[in-house]
Amino acid sequence: MELSLGLGLSKLGLEAENDYDVIIIGGGPAGASAAIYTARSELKTLVIDKGLTAGALGITAKISNYPGVPGPISGAELVEIMRQQAESFGAMFITDKVVGVDIHSTPKMVMAGTGTFTAKAIILATGSMGRTSVVPGEEVLLGRGVSYCATCDGAFFRDQTVAVIGNNDEALEEALFLTKYAAKIYLVVPTPELKARDFLVHEVTTHEKIEVLLGTRLKEIVGTELVEGVRVQPRGGAEALLPVSGAFVYLQGGKPITDYLMEQLQTTPEGCLVVDSEMQTAVPGVFAVGDLLCTHIKQAVIAAADGVIAAIAADKFIHGRKKLQTDWR
Amino acid sequence: MALLREDDRQHLINEFSVLTNPVKLVVFTQKLECQYCAETRMIAEEVAALSDKISLQVYDFEAHAEIAEQYGIDKIPATVIMRGGNDPKDYGIRLFGIPSGYEFSTLIEDIMMVSRGDSGLSAETKAWVAALKKPVHMQVFITPTCPYCPRAVILAHQLAMESDLIRSDMVEAIEFPHLANKYHVHGVPRTVINERVHIEGAAPERMLLGKLKEAVA
Numbered sequence: 001m002e003l004s005l006g007l008g009l010s011k012l013g014l015e016a017e018n019d020y021d022v023i024i025i026g027g028g029p030a031g032a033s034a035a036i037y038t039a040r041s042e043l044k045t046l047v048i049d050k051g052l053t054a055g056a057l058g059i060t061a062k063i064s065n066y067p068g069v070p071g072p073i074s075g076a077e078l079v080e081i082m083r084q085q086a087e088s089f090g091a092m093f094i095t096d097k098v099v100g101v102d103i104h105s106t107p108k109m110v111m112a113g114t115g116t117f118t119a120k121a122i123i124l125a126t127g128s129m130g131r132t133s134v135v136p137g138e139e140v141l142l143g144r145g146v147s148y149c150a151t152c153d154g155a156f157f158r159d160q161t162v163a164v165i166g167n168n169d170e171a172l173e174e175a176l177f178l179t180k181y182a183a184k185i186y187l188v189v190p191t192p193e194l195k196a197r198d199f200l201v202h203e204v205t206t207h208e209k210i211e212v213l214l215g216t217r218l219k220e221i222v223g224t225e226l227v228e229g230v231r232v233q234p235r236g237g238a239e240a241l242l243p244v245s246g247a248f249v250y251l252q253g254g255k256p257i258t259d260y261l262m263e264q265l266q267t268t269p270e271g272c273l274v275v276d277s278e279m280q281t282a283v284p285g286v287f288a289v290g291d292l293l294c295t296h297i298k299q300a301v302i303a304a305a306d307g308v309i310a311a312i313a314a315d316k317f318i319h320g321r322k323k324l325q326t327d328w329r
Numbered sequence: 330m331a332l333l334r335e336d337d338r339q340h341l342i343n344e345f346s347v348l349t350n351p352v353k354l355v356v357f358t359q360k361l362e363c364q365y366c367a368e369t370r371m372i373a374e375e376v377a378a379l380s381d382k383i384s385l386q387v388y389d390f391e392a393h394a395e396i397a398e399q400y401g402i403d404k405i406p407a408t409v410i411m412r413g414g415n416d417p418k419d420y421g422i423r424l425f426g427i428p429s430g431y432e433f434s435t436l437i438e439d440i441m442m443v444s445r446g447d448s449g450l451s452a453e454t455k456a457w458v459a460a461l462k463k464p465v466h467m468q469v470f471i472t473p474t475c476p477y478c479p480r481a482v483i484l485a486h487q488l489a490m491e492s493d494l495i496r497s498d499m500v501e502a503i504e505f506p507h508l509a510n511k512y513h514v515h516g517v518p519r520t521v522i523n524e525r526v527h528i529e530g531a532a533p534e535r536m537l538l539g540k541l542k543e544a545v546a
Contacts, residue, residue, distance in 0.1 A: 099477050099531060113476030115434060143516040143529035152475035153516045155503050226515065246515075262533040 020046045022314050023110050023119035025098050028055040030290030031125035032082035033304035037311030039089035047093045048112050051169045052076050055127045057300050059195050066301055098260045103286045121285040121314040125307060128291035130255035137221035145227025150174035150248050154181045157246045163188055163230045165218045166250030172200040174248055179209045186242050187212045188232055221247050256292045270294050278313035279306055285317050333375045345380035348444040352383050353413030357402045359390045365427040365504060369406035372428060382444060384413050404505060410439040421489040426501025430473025435482045448487040454538055458491040463545045467497040468521045470514045480531035481518035
């Protein structure tokens with residue numbers, strides 16, 4: 001039996017740096033642009049992000065219309081430039097999943113996998129790649145073989161055959177994590193090619209335990225008491241049943257990602273957050289930007305502009321200013 | 330070799346500087362036939378050494394069977410986090426299995442909460458718990474590699490702190506496979522309430538309260 005003896009102290013490795021002026025959740029164009037401005041205004045800034053290719057821009061292959069960046073440039077490269085710019089002003093970026101927030105406490109709290117962080121203001125920039133629907137069998141078999149967290153549940157599938165469904169860094173990382181336990185892993189990829197960082201694609205496609213099924217959609221998760229299989233359909237092909245005891249789902253969609261807010265903020269019927277002209281939500285000091293809002297055209301430059309407005313408004317909130325201030329030096 | 334890194338020790342010393350009421354850790358262990366007993370004891374010893382507000386009592390599960398029974402300890406390693414000092418109080422907060430990985434943060438948060446003497450739950454939840462008439466036993470199954478699990482365990486422990494009728498156990502699923510099988514644990518966190526109601530995932534306070542109402546109905 002393997003059991004992590006790591007004490008989960010990675011947050012402590014930051015040496016008491018758990019308290020920030022601003023925490024930005026999501027490091028896409030909105031979050032990274034906000035970080036450039038908050039860090040430059042000398043607000044202690046932390047950006048928590050799931051990964052470079054976790055969001056809409058990160059998986060975009062070519063950008064040629066971002067003002068000032070002639071391109072063509074990949075979305076991941078553009079985000080990386082923004083991050084480096086924010087880091088040059090002192091913003092700190094960590095790769096982590098936010099699992100909860102308390103936006104009403106003072107200071108506000110952000111619970112992530114590696115620890116709990118606090119801030120005077122929070123900028124929500126988690127984008128809109130949440131799933132819009134589930135497949136038949138998914139909800140009823142949750143906790144009975146359906147999982148969204150291989151690192152949590154992988155140990156229950158020792159020597160078994162499982163399926164990982166998705167096409168992003170997270171899906172590939174989790175498939176690789178499962179090779180520690182499972183005998184065989186089907187990676188069910190809806191699109192004709194893998195969209196993740198190169199080293200992950202290389203590792204997954206060369207791993208003897210992983211079989212990649214490209215261009216294959218998940219139709220149903222099958223089982224009575226426990227997961228017994230996943231019904232899949234290759235493009236142009238007939239449906240097939242893969243006999244698996246675990247189904248790890250990392251599919252994405254077009255819905256704003258707000259689950260970590262646990263209903264602390266109201267959303268529109270479309271699932272979007274509502275903000276005022278300074279990007280502030282109904283809770284003072286909590287801002288929302290980018291594709292979390294339904295009001296804007298989904299373009300990186302618009303998300304970036306949202307982030308800048310929120311950053312300046314957060315500065316105003318933290319310092320108790322009456323007006324927005326843009327000239328710090 | 331110490332389990333805690335020096336910089337983490339320093340961080341915890343700083344965190345514990347705000348402790349007010351004394352906290353007692355009661356660890357049940359056994360020299361033989363318990364894979365993570367020694368490590369659990371070491372973690373408790375190293376943490377207790379970081380503040381004079383934290384005391385530690387270690388019992389042998391077999392040699393002190395009566396005491397184990399008093400605390401309701403039926404498996405080891407087990408850690409009880411309770412109020413210490415001259416006015417000790419066992420709130421029903423239990424960790425079964427090693428508090429390693431993400432669950433180390435649960436141990437620390439439990440210590441902070443018990444010392445503070447306030448669960449931090451909402452007024453609505455506190456009012457419901459205060460009116461509780463039936464006992465509630467919550468078992469939160471976890472794995473040490475699950476980032477969502479500490480939220481579920483801590484919420485269960487917050488509830489235990491609010492009522493003498495509530496006992497909340499963290500149960501490390503890999504160390505107690507017979508319990509994982511018995512309660513059909515194939516994913517974590519999974520909270521089993523009074524043997525019959527269960528909830529998947531780190532449920533928010535309001536959602537868990539709904540399940541508690543179902544469990545005592």
